[in-house]
Amino acid sequence: MKKYFIYGLIISIVIAGLLSIGVLLSGKFDELQIKILFTTLAFTVYSIIGLCCNSIVEGKYSVFGRLGLGVTFIGLLYAVVTTWATPKAGEFLQFRFSLLVIGLCFAHCSLMLLVNTYNSTISAARAISMSASVIAALIVVAMISSLDLNAGTFKLLGVVSIVGVIATIIAPILAFTANKSNHTDGENSAGV
Structure with a gap:
């Protein structure tokens, strides 16, 4: 398939x-x-x-x-x-953009699920990243559906997005570092 x-x-x-x-x-x-x-x-x-x-x-x-x-x-x-x-009717645009936001959330979470979790820190970073993605998508879809564009909602979206971006960057870096150290440790023990 x-x-x-x-x-x-x-x-x-x-x-x-x-x-x-x-x-x-x-x-x-x-x-x-x-x-x-x-x-x-x-x-x-x-x-x-x-x-x-x-x-x-x-x-x-x-x-x-x-x-x-x-x-x-x-x-x-x-x-x-x-x-x-x-x-x-303009409602079709609301649904169209909502589907796009939900699709982007699925794409982001799918990529995060590819990150190997070698330890609990990586697992936590990945979970935070995916949770922030889902929460941000829910906020954006709610904003699109209600056309409510108040400052408080934007602030909340901004905070959630920043946390999500940081966790999205940290998780694969930690996974890469953990993978490198696992390979280095394996080579050192093999060479002894």
């Missing part, structure tokens, strides 16, 4: 890219060309999200990866349909 998914992704990106190149080279930006560009953008963004989720599909976190791929597919399908159907 993984191989077919990747091939399908590559083919759809190439086709969308060629169409976008044709639009850009034509120099005309009427409604049809803008829809082609937005469709290409949707394929590009959701392809990246899908690749992140697909990276854990055949491992320990397969169910989470498949759920992420499902959200990715629904988000892409909704983005393409609403680009071409152009509903009159």
Whole structure:
């Protein structure tokens, strides 16, 4: 399944890219060309999200990866349909951006699940990173849904995002360092 998914992704990106190149080279930006560009953008963004989720599909976190791929597919399908159907109501944009935020959260968590947890510090950093990602996604979706843009919500989102970014940077660095020291210790004991 993984191989077919990747091939399908590559083919759809190439086709969308060629169409976008044709639009850009034509120099005309009427409604049809803008829809082609937005469709290409949707394929590009959701392809990246899908690749992140697909990276854990055949491992320990397969169910989470498949759920992420499902959200990715629904988000892409909704983005393409609403680009071409152009509903009159503005609510479709709220749902469209909410799906994108949820997809990005799945992508981030999928990548964090690839970080090997050699010790409890790495596990904690990874858990904090993923928790912050989920909380940030919930805040953003709530803001999009209610269109409530007060200063307190932005401050909370900022704090959660900063904590998440720091933990996201720290977890793989600690994992890399722990892996290096495990290999160094193994080589030292083998050489003795």
